[in-house]
Amino acid sequence: MIDHLVLGFETAFTPVNLFWCFVGVLAGTVIGLLPGLGSTTGVAVLLPLTVTFEPVTALIMLAGIYYGAQYGGTITSVLISTPGEAASVVTTLDGYQMARKGRGGAALSIAAIGSFFAAILSLILLMAMAPTFARLALNFGPPENLAIMLLGLVTIISFAGDSRMRGLAMALAGIMIACVGVDAGTGLTRFTFDNVNLMSGIPFVQVMIGLFAVGEVLYQIRSGGAQPIRARFRDLMITREELNRSVAPIARGSVIGYILGCLPGAGSTLASFFAYGVEKRVNKRGKEFGTGAIEGVAAPESANNAAANANFVPTLALGIPGGATTAVLLGAFMMQGIQPGPRLFQDEPALVWGLMASFFLGNVLLLVLNLPLAPAFAQLLRIPYGYMYPLILFTSFVGAYSIDNNFFSVWIVFVFGLIGYGMKRLDLPMAPLVLGLIIGPLLEKNLTQTSAIGDGDLSLLVTRPLSLAILALAVGLLIAPAVVRRLRRRPEPETPERDREPVA
């Protein structure tokens, strides 16, 4: 283990690798800042540039882009309510509210700090026991994944806070919209009206840009609330109190993110949503979530980064990508003539350990780069909104077009921009809709697969112990608030242990 670590750092710490790691992190951050372009696109687009590199250098740079792009997406989520990818949707909930209150710098700082600690924790777990976790993850078949999706749905509903019915309705609508397109099980096209653009479904990134970026612009124009911030530079920095409040959420978020990120394909998208939902329940400030609570940024951002690292668990240990971006990275392995698979650790120790050492480096670079930059980025909000929002519209539409070079995407953004505005006016929550849209295809796939395995019988869901346990957890979460409320009605004083709980 130690000699492996030494080997890894020797491999990663060459000037060339350090340089490209830095370039990757920086380029990734810039790409992540562009609406619509997340880590998957970033890695895929810059992949051809690395063909001529040494394999280790190429992968180190691509991993840097992966991390950088995620952080870039966080910056736009916080500052202009435009999530770069699915994982940062929840960051907008509190991060953007913080920015509107002049605490954007603090939100960005805690995202960087939380991500860093999550990365270090998950890296240690990755180095120490990737194969073990990967084997365990194989026990997650379609029924277990289906149970996780249902658990995810239950978590969504809790986002909506007081109006659960609205959250539920929007989540259902999201899943429903996700049904548009070709059904994988039969090849049947559904709800497409013979439009080829709809055959692959309504893409969630475009929907996200429409709802969050364009919808928010329209809403701000109407409400007139978006004024440039007037805070001094010093006030944009994070305070000690905010740091202290974030310690426990970062720890919880990292653990949740790591566990979900180990599951190939299904869990990692949900990591930040889960972490937010859990934090909202266990944190004593849970009620403040959605109005600009720093815990609501710290938890999902840590979870997201932990999941990003944990995605490498199945990728490196089994050759099965953990998520969309690691799938593209696997393509990069093959382009470099490296066969990913269970023997990768034995066959290419220098590469694997060098890569893991570079994850560490990349995260250090990201922290060093972004801690001073966070307040500087927050300065952007000094720009008068009258200049700002036309630019947001411009980049949103260009970003949407560049996702698939298809003008249809631009129309989706336009339509969902209008829908997003309407939803805001009518107090319909948008995060459940987006999560429904993301979960929908996964839900349907695992439902179809479970039914295929059971030959039409779905009882596997309750006969396999692991899926039964997850389902029980989901049901527990669903009815817990009602039970708690009933208990609370007794004349006892406020249950004191809830306040003392933060260190979980």
Next chain:
Amino acid sequence: MRVSANVRELATWAVIGALGAAFAVGGLGYGLSKEGGQVGPGLLPALTGGLLLLTALAQVVRTLLGSATPPESGETVVAAEEDLDGRTTWQRTRILWTVFGLTLVALLLVSLLGFLAAFGLLVLVISVAVERRPVVPALVISGVAVAAVYAIFVLFLRVPLPGGVFGIGGEAG
């Protein structure tokens, strides 16, 4: 005020319910199961559509019975009667729909002028004509924006932006 809030609430849920019903019917048409009794292509849309319809109906009933208070609309809190530019709510609503219309025009102009020109103009027109910002800074900002987008998207990321009939900053359509 109270009545109109209820009406708005009812209309919202009627639309949502109708949407759910449409997907449910469509889903039934695609078939709930396929041969062998396995989950078919219509099951999920029918299920979620049906549940959405039920949720909407429940909300309608609760609103009519007065047991569901429509959420306090956030805007009454956020929206100052007059913002810092001294605009009233009515003026801001007009601006909103002007921006919306201008964006639509810009989208339609893309096939004629190309992406960059159409949106460069949109930025300029909004900041000068709608937001009443001074012309020179607005020109500079829209110019810089177009240049930055061109550099990043067209030159660096090689995105083939539509160039309109003149092929400005992209391929000619």
Next chain:
Amino acid sequence: MLVGAAVAVALGATSCGALNPTGGGGGGGGAAGAWKPRGDVRMIIPFGAGGGSDLAGRATAAGLEEASPGLNVNPENREGGAGAVGYGFFMSKQGDPQTLLATENALVTMPQTSKVPWTYKSFTPIAKIAEDGSVVVVKKDSPLKSCMDVVDAAKKRRVMLGLAGSVGGTDDVAFRMIEQKTGVKFARLPTESGSEVVSALLGDEAEVGALNPGEVLGQLRSGELRAICTSAGKRYAYPELKDIETAKEQGIDITYSQFRGILAPGGLSAAEKAYWIEIARKAVNSKAFKKYATRNYLQTDGVQLYGDDFTAELAKKETELGAVLKGVGS
């Protein structure tokens, strides 16, 4: 200022592209001297960046550049609708010899399973440059030793296949052919990608899977999975794959592979077509393409076809698939 320069550059590039300086070109010149592309050429990839078809398209573009010094071929992803969007966009480039498309099986399967306004006849097939066969694999401790064993097992019990891609995809078609030839029926676990199939096999959710060699070699090498046959027409030449018998050798008379090729828009002049065919012939011997082909374990020797030969094979494939895919997706 920058904008002005940019506009000038763009204008220059497009005016070259729009004009078609073929001139006479008649008399079946054949030689590449008759027509040459002016300015940049685009290579449409009808799938997203990072996937198998993307890698193929980029390698082909690099090969074409290497084969014709001074030529610039820019890959461009137009994904969506399992390829339908990209091919649909390509339809709008009728008669434009400056745009190519990195084609694969969707060219033939798509028109049969979905309502799309094109078939292979709408375009000018230039070259088939490689085949990417499927290797049928099972978990290491499976009792199935050959593809015939799989068929025999399916006669007695339920055999679950892990399939990458939806109905009409390469794997699905290969197994449909086996079903038609032998009369057995398999159970199917639909997944979205080869790696999901690997995952399903290792997790015992599926018993048999078909994967491209590049997707599964890591597992074969470590012994987690075992190859039992290939759907390719002939055995692989690669040393690590040469011992895998073809399905045909085992008594199942089917061959089906994913092909990789170059497509030009419809309505090209003879000179334009001849130019691209000649460049394609050189491109398959380029370093860039060969490197790609070996690293992804593609079959190239003896499967490459050009111009009308490629068109003839597409016609054959269409009839063959018509029978296999009857009633799918409607």
